Amino acid sequence: MKINISTTLNDRTLEVSVYPNQTLLEFLRDDLCLKGSVEGCGVGVCGSCTVLVDNRPVSSCLMLATDAAGKRITTIEGLGRNGALDPVQEAFLKHQAFQCGYCTPGMIMAVKGLLLNNPHPTESQARDYLSGNLCRCGTYVEVLAAVQELAGR
Amino acid sequence: MALVGRDVTMVGGLAKVTGAVNYAPDLQFPRMLYAKALRSPYPHANILRIDTAKAEKLPGVVAVITQDDLHGLNPYFGPVVDDQPVVATERVRHVGEVVALVAGESREIAEEAVGLIEIDYEELPAVFDILEAIKPDAPVLHAQRKETTAGVHREEFNFQVGGNVCSVYHVEDGDIKKGFLEADEIIENTYTLPPVQHGHIEPHAATAYWEPSGKLVLHTATQNPSGIQEQLAQIFKLPENQVRVIVPLVGGGYGGKTHARLEPALALLARKARRPVQWVLTRDEVFLTGRRYGALVKIKTGFKRDGRILARQVEAFYEIGAYALNGPVNAKTGCYVSSGPYNIPNRSLTTYSVYTNLPPTGPFRGVGVSHVCWAYESEMDDIARRLNVDPVELRLKHLVRERDIFVTGEELISVGVTDCLCRTAEAIGWKGKEEQAVPPEKKNLLRGKGLAVAIKSTTTPTTSSASVRLNADGSAVLLTSSVEIGQGLLTSMAQIVGEELGLPFERVTVSSPDTDVTPYDKSTSSSRTTFHMGQAAQQAARDVKNQLLDVAAKKLEARIEDLELRDGSVSVRGVPDKKMSIAEIFRTRFGSTVGSMFGGYCFKTAGGLDPETGKGKAAAFWFFSACGAEVEVDVETGKVRVLKAVTAADAGHAIHPKQCGLQNEGSLLSGMGSALFEEMVYDNGQPINSNFLEYMLPSLEDHPQEFQSILVETPHPDGPFGAKGVGEAALPPVAPAIGNAIANALGGVRIRDLPIKPDKLVAALQAEKENR
Amino acid sequence: MRRFELAEPQTLEEACALLNDDGDAKALAGGTALLTLIKHGIFIPKTLVNLKKIGGMSGIDYDRQRGLRIGALTSIYDVESSPLVCQYYPWLAEACHLVANIRIRNMATIGGNLAHGDYQSDPPTALVALDASVDLTRGTGTRQIKLSEFLLGSYETALQPGELLSALVVPPPDSWRGTYIKFTTGSSEERPCAGIAALLRMEQGICRDLRLVVGAVSPRPVRMHHAEEFARGKEISEAVLQTIGAEASRVVDPIDDLRGSASYKRQLVGVLVRRALAAVIH
Numbered sequence A: 001m002k003i004n005i006s007t008t009l010n011d012r013t014l015e016v017s018v019y020p021n022q023t024l025l026e027f028l029r030d031d032l033c034l035k036g037s038v039e040g041c042g043v044g045v046c047g048s049c050t051v052l053v054d055n056r057p058v059s060s061c062l063m064l065a066t067d068a069a070g071k072r073i074t075t076i077e078g079l080g081r082n083g084a085l086d087p088v089q090e091a092f093l094k095h096q097a098f099q100c101g102y103c104t105p106g107m108i109m110a111v112k113g114l115l116l117n118n119p120h121p122t123e124s125q126a127r128d129y130l131s132g133n134l135c136r137c138g139t140y141v142e143v144l145a146a147v148q149e150l151a152g153r
Numbered sequence B: 001m002a003l004v005g006r007d008v009t010m011v012g013g014l015a016k017v018t019g020a021v022n023y024a025p026d027l028q029f030p031r032m033l034y035a036k037a038l039r040s041p042y043p044h045a046n047i048l049r050i051d052t053a054k055a056e057k058l059p060g061v062v063a064v065i066t067q068d069d070l071h072g073l074n075p076y077f078g079p080v081v082d083d084q085p086v087v088a089t090e091r092v093r094h095v096g097e098v099v100a101l102v103a104g105e106s107r108e109i110a111e112e113a114v115g116l117i118e119i120d121y122e123e124l125p126a127v128f129d130i131l132e133a134i135k136p137d138a139p140v141l142h143a144q145r146k147e148t149t150a151g152v153h154r155e156e157f158n159f160q161v162g163g164n165v166c167s168v169y170h171v172e173d174g175d176i177k178k179g180f181l182e183a184d185e186i187i188e189n190t191y192t193l194p195p196v197q198h199g200h201i202e203p204h205a206a207t208a209y210w211e212p213s214g215k216l217v218l219h220t221a222t223q224n225p226s227g228i229q230e231q232l233a234q235i236f237k238l239p240e241n242q243v244r245v246i247v248p249l250v251g252g253g254y255g256g257k258t259h260a261r262l263e264p265a266l267a268l269l270a271r272k273a274r275r276p277v278q279w280v281l282t283r284d285e286v287f288l289t290g291r292r293y294g295a296l297v298k299i300k301t302g303f304k305r306d307g308r309i310l311a312r313q314v315e316a317f318y319e320i321g322a323y324a325l326n327g328p329v330n331a332k333t334g335c336y337v338s339s340g341p342y343n344i345p346n347r348s349l350t351t352y353s354v355y356t357n358l359p360p361t362g363p364f365r366g367v368g369v370s371h372v373c374w375a376y377e378s379e380m381d382d383i384a385r386r387l388n389v390d391p392v393e394l395r396l397k398h399l400v401r402e403r404d405i406f407v408t409g410e411e412l413i414s415v416g417v418t419d420c421l422c423r424t425a426e427a428i429g430w431k432g433k434e435e436q437a438v439p440p441e442k443k444n445l446l447r448g449k450g451l452a453v454a455i456k457s458t459t460t461p462t463t464s465s466a467s468v469r470l471n472a473d474g475s476a477v478l479l480t481s482s483v484e485i486g487q488g489l490l491t492s493m494a495q496i497v498g499e500e501l502g503l504p505f506e507r508v509t510v511s512s513p514d515t516d517v518t519p520y521d522k523s524t525s526s527s528r529t530t531f532h533m534g535q536a537a538q539q540a541a542r543d544v545k546n547q548l549l550d551v552a553a554k555k556l557e558a559r560i561e562d563l564e565l566r567d568g569s570v571s572v573r574g575v576p577d578k579k580m581s582i583a584e585i586f587r588t589r590f591g592s593t594v595g596s597m598f599g600g601y602c603f604k605t606a607g608g609l610d611p612e613t614g615k616g617k618a619a620a621f622w623f624f625s626a627c628g629a630e631v632e633v634d635v636e637t638g639k640v641r642v643l644k645a646v647t648a649a650d651a652g653h654a655i656h657p658k659q660c661g662l663q664n665e666g667s668l669l670s671g672m673g674s675a676l677f678e679e680m681v682y683d684n685g686q687p688i689n690s691n692f693l694e695y696m697l698p699s700l701e702d703h704p705q706e707f708q709s710i711l712v713e714t715p716h717p718d719g720p721f722g723a724k725g726v727g728e729a730a731l732p733p734v735a736p737a738i739g740n741a742i743a744n745a746l747g748g749v750r751i752r753d754l755p756i757k758p759d760k761l762v763a764a765l766q767a768e769k770e771n772r
Numbered sequence C: 001m002r003r004f005e006l007a008e009p010q011t012l013e014e015a016c017a018l019l020n021d022d023g024d025a026k027a028l029a030g031g032t033a034l035l036t037l038i039k040h041g042i043f044i045p046k047t048l049v050n051l052k053k054i055g056g057m058s059g060i061d062y063d064r065q066r067g068l069r070i071g072a073l074t075s076i077y078d079v080e081s082s083p084l085v086c087q088y089y090p091w092l093a094e095a096c097h098l099v100a101n102i103r104i105r106n107m108a109t110i111g112g113n114l115a116h117g118d119y120q121s122d123p124p125t126a127l128v129a130l131d132a133s134v135d136l137t138r139g140t141g142t143r144q145i146k147l148s149e150f151l152l153g154s155y156e157t158a159l160q161p162g163e164l165l166s167a168l169v170v171p172p173p174d175s176w177r178g179t180y181i182k183f184t185t186g187s188s189e190e191r192p193c194a195g196i197a198a199l200l201r202m203e204q205g206i207c208r209d210l211r212l213v214v215g216a217v218s219p220r221p222v223r224m225h226h227a228e229e230f231a232r233g234k235e236i237s238e239a240v241l242q243t244i245g246a247e248a249s250r251v252v253d254p255i256d257d258l259r260g261s262a263s264y265k266r267q268l269v270g271v272l273v274r275r276a277l278a279a280v281i282h
């Protein structure tokens, strides 16, 4: 049996019905065809499915879609306005903070969460906050550089 | 140069930062079904009965395949040995082997159906340990073995018949007995490395469907579209043009996606289901699908008291799991570099690839080299300590130089290893012999620095072909089957083509692989793309350029040698007015300004080794690297922190220095993980840490506070603009550099079994204390 | 994920009734532990009872007399970032901060962390040291038991069928000074190989009282009663630290696992206990 929920996704209100066993990630990918959030590990470790719920990063692979009810969800597709990139995206481009790019949307959402919570993080705060987003290609140095620039440091 | 050597903006970045890339797991097709595998719970068993009736009756299940669906096919495949069944036939040889594959309307239905399949097994004795597996009475995995007709140059391997040794490789020079006799001292040790995960965050994923005409179409996250095409054509007995392999951007590979994994069974399932079927592995399944070989390396070195190394003997055993995959290639590639990038007059080097009842392995960044490098670079430091000399000096005395003859009998060229070592030593603040000083007593936190170097070949001989299409408006596209896996080939290839054609960077694009359109490439592996595909791309562009110049020469009444192609026009050097735009050349040649001009090139490298002697030409180019690490060891808890790391690679000529630097960073990260904690653990063949909760990749907090990448540039005469590959270069020396740093911190106490986890370190320190 | 039904009660009473009526039903809070078990096929659910629509089950109150009260559904991040917790129980804030990553801490609830009973956890160690209690309810009536009696073993708690953990109660901090150390043997992101909570009351250089708890090495956090007694009335010299460390090593009965061998953990505990105490003193 599906469950009806009302949620705000990337600033638009949606009335949708979701399966009880559907994760938010599956809902985004399968039902809405928003493929920017991807699954890497399925157990909340890698962070490639990071989205913001009420401006806080969560692992959408471990959140049931029904729990999006009444919440404000932001995905990578919701960043930027009127065709302009979000500053975090700009900074990632500038600092070449990606290689294969699979972890990148999750990493960007985590950085977004960090800056919403703490607009001027020190390097050690940034490391601490972002350490749960894994990149195997090896672009941690560049991610940190992007964050330091955004933090005005 | 206008483009080559510059850090132009990386292609595809916009899609990556906006989440707009469609990776293999993101693809959707009308009426697409989802696949789910039933996997063996046993490491070794006979399949007595399979009953899929209940599963097939479940609403929403469209097809199920098992061993009963293999008739009419070539049911076995593999890149070197045809020993892998499309789905398990009669026997399973590792936990997680696919016994049946279900296609359902949803992932949940497919998963439920898997639970309804009934199977009876008869368990067989199994073997997991390398040394157990080579004993004469060990259970044998493959009674018969067939060599493949596809792909690699199988004549280069010495396959063994019977037992679990899949292949043996041997090369020697000098007189090893005499070398050891003349030596003043001999040291001998055994080093081990556990299996580790590639750790690509994108799991293996593919979608297959059959066109009504009987043509197979596969969209798959592979590093090897041409190889997949070849293998699938063979399995299904189709001409290669009836297998179309399309590759989207790949979310990381590191070797893990080099060979057919999902594709054969998935294609069969799609044929039965008559609909597109998508198969995306869960992370647990990735652990059952591929990994880096475990290994045991015995190394023995004889040297003079004056510091000359006279003899080195290596015997390495690679544990390759249940199926060969590229195990024999790995053993061969590891063999001839197992004494390191050193001149040692007497050598005897032997490697074995050995089957066990563990999940399959496959190439892993640094194929085979990380294993032997861990041994020989640890050994170099031990020798230096024994001789009381600076380990850098000891290395410099023996390092290979330009035009030296390697153990394979070939002349080495583009040998930047001395530079790699010296610049790394400087960057890490190496102070010479005093780095090996006795640590202060009563301190908990000890610091140490360590260095290591490596040499690796690229797979040889191989072929890469490319074609360049120039449009009348002066835009061009490179058609290539090389795969963008994050290394940035969409960027570097565009730089090469743009440079050759005198086009602005934005005017050149690079295709994604589609075997219907893009020409053959050996595979995106062995750090070979920049060198091989780069050369093919440059020559293909030159082919177009020559056509342009031909037309212009006639029209401008000039000699070809006097023409130059720049910014979309051909002009006579020194006479700026005598000039034709690309559009004008098109009009001259074709009568109109539409259409395109094609250029093509097939780049083949020569070489190969005699399997009897191991002599010949192993590498179209050699790559060299170094790593330096500074660590802090907590002697009470055994915890090691890497404070600073430097990696250096000889890039020949860096086409895109930033991307090369990122390769070095990735190598460091992966090498650090396997040095300190990455390890796949099995209990009687059952994986016990097959997820990222229990098997962790290095995080941002684990990454050293200070990291530096160094690019040495020793141009290679055969590389495009002198370039060589760097993808794997910096990985092998990372673990030994960290190991050496730890040994230096601890006054020589050495752990020889990776990973160097705290409990091992504490135990080693305790043992050392008791011995004293 | 496998198919299951989801009940979404609005009140605690309803939730307890649902769990009571259906023995197979299981409570779902943050889902970070439970959904992982389901995905790995370790737990096969029929019905999950989602607690998150229940009002009034999250939030943090502090009262000088009664101490801290934390609703079971409060996220671990909300605990670590609560000004009250940071001010009065900084070591609890630290133990919560060291859990997993920011995403999990935003989702995972403190109640779920305790009810899950995984021995490789951080908050329980700090909370046992604080002598915390939990409120257990069946919808009608609530019993309060000590956390040390609630945590029975690996994945074992005192929760009865149909019972829910509604809140966590922590006595006032009085004049404790304390610390929590999480030690990982692999990546920074791992679960603890060992966790040490040490709370100390000092008067003129003399230890008036000590609470010492070792977590994550054995099925439940272990309080080092002997060591605590030994320390009382003593000046915490290097020798005393050594003795306490040795005692802790002796008392623990570590589990051999991927994070380290049992003998290693035994030795490690001694080292970490010493360091924890030294850190509190200095």
Ligand SMILES: Cc1cc2nc3c(=O)[nH]c(=O)nc-3n(C[C@H](O)[C@H](O)[C@H](O)COP(=O)(O)OP(=O)(O)OC[C@H]3O[C@@H](n4cnc5c(N)ncnc54)[C@H](O)[C@@H]3O)c2cc1C
Pocket (backbone or CB within 6 Å): A043, A044, A045, B693, C026, C027, C028, C029, C030, C031, C032, C033, C034, C035, C036, C051, C072, C073, C098, C099, C100, C101, C104, C107, C108, C109, C110, C111, C112, C113, C114, C115, C116, C120, C121, C122, C123, C159, C163, C164, C165, C166, C189, C190, C191, C192
């Ligand atoms: C990637 C990752 C890393 C982690 N690392 C750490 C770490 O470093 N340190 C650490 O301490 N922990 C760690 N954890 C564990 C984490 O803290 C727990 O998963 C989490 O706290 C559980 O809370 P939850 O709300 O998500 O519980 P759920 O998953 O919803 O439930 C867990 C269990 O508790 C029961 N339950 C939940 N709430 C109640 C209640 N109010 N009353 C009765 N029963 C209830 C459920 O029925 C279920 O059995 C990690 C988890 C993940 C996924």
